[in-house]
Amino acid sequence: MRAFQIDTYGExxxxxxxxxxxxxxxxxxxxxxxxxLNFADLLMLKGQYQERPPLPFTLGMELAGTVEALGADVAGPAVGTRVAAMGGSGGLAEQACVPAARCVALPDAMSFPEAAAFQVAYGTSHVALHHRARLQPGETLLVLGAAGGVGLTAVEIGKLMGARVIACARGAEKLKVAEAAGADHLIDSSSEDLRDAVKALGGADVVYDPVGGGQFMSALRATRPEGRLLTIGFASGETPQIPANLLLVKNLTVIGFYWGGYMAFRPEVLTDSLAQLFAWYSEGKLHPHVSNTLPLDKTEDGLALLRERKSTGKVVITP
Incomplete structure (x- = not known):
């Protein structure tokens, strides 16, 4: 079979x-x-992700496909079942072995590209907003990187949870995508001052930040007293240094969040979340956005779309 593999970090x-x-x-x-594809794949290429599989390994964290064979002591899902899986690696290949416990049977209406775009992005946003930040109906949610893989799902889920959603993204085309996902207010990060724009809208109760850098600092200063700031990732390449005096004065909470970490110490959080998310999908309340679908031999092009921030929603590879 063909597989997209890393032999040496940074190469x-x-x-x-x-x-x-x-x-x-x-x-x-x-x-x-x-x-x-996920931003984490770019970090794995450099050996900078939280998890580092032994070299060489096949890239690709989340995948969808059909069960072909079962290992010892595995009762199911049965051969022929359509499933999605969070393998951590191995997905960018024509075949992959994954723990059976990490496989979820797909709703009949869900396509394979939708399934491969679903678990990490929607799971990250749902657990972050529901379990960690405790977002409440009527609160204001500010989403940075709102047209990206996880940001777009935060807009959609935040609106579904009853929040007023402010979406921040770069350029009119990306903001149109965020608006279609349910954003109430739009901020163009390429031309508007984020802090001033958010404060003009009354401030934010919860900030969802997969970007980091200067945008985090601007959002911090536009957060209301007792606000919560979720650090999801650092797509800007800059990890912000948080001034503790601002947290003290405004009674703010900064919440670190790593979706994959729950697999090790509280897997039921992810299981319960995915059950809710698949139910919402089956009810027509969630609409995965896949901007680009590419064959396996064009994986480098797909990674470049993420690296250069030219995609919206998810990029999916179809071996």
């Missing part, structure tokens, strides 16, 4: 032929139909 990955993987105990093998 270009390689598309090569490798042996078909065989599922071990507790695993199953999928015929991969789609793999969603």
């Amino acid at each position: 270009p990955p390689v598309l090569r032929d490798v042996p078909q993987p065989e599922p071990g105990p507790g695993e199953l093998r999928l015929k991969v139909a789609a793999c969603g």
Whole structure:
């Protein structure tokens, strides 16, 4: 089979032929139909992500496909079942072995590209907003990077949870995508002062930040007393240094959030969240946005779309 592999951190990955993987105990093998790209994949290429699989390894954190084979002691899902899986790696290949416990059967109406775009982006936003920030109906939610993979789902879920949503993104085209997802107010980060624009709208109760850098600092100064700021990631490449005196004066809370971390210490948080998200999808309340679908041999182009921030929603590879 073909697989998109990393041999050395910091060096270009390689598309090569490798042996078909065989599922071990507790695993199953999928015929991969789609793999969603994430900003974390860019960090994994450099060895800068929280998790570092042994080299060489196949890139691709979240995937969707059809069950082909079961490992020892695995009762299901049955061969032929359509599933999504959060494998952590291995998704950018024609076949992949993943823990059976991480597989979720797909609703009949959900396509493979939608499924590969669903778990990380929607899961991140739902657990962050519901479980960590405790977003309440009527509160104001500010979403930075609002047209990106996770930002767009935060707009959609925040609106579904009853918040007033302010979306911040770069350029009119990206803001149109955020508006279509339910944003009530739009801020163009390329031409408007974020702090002044948010304060003019009354400030924010919750800030959802996958960007970091200067945007975090501007949002911090536009957050209302007792506001909560979610640090989701640092797509800007800059980790902000938080002035503790501002937290004290305004009684603010900065909340660190890593969705994948819950797999190790509270997996039920993710299980419950995904159950709710798939229910909302089946009810027609969530609409995954895939801006680009590319074949396996164009994976480098897909990663470039993320790196250069030219995509909206998710980029999906279809082996």
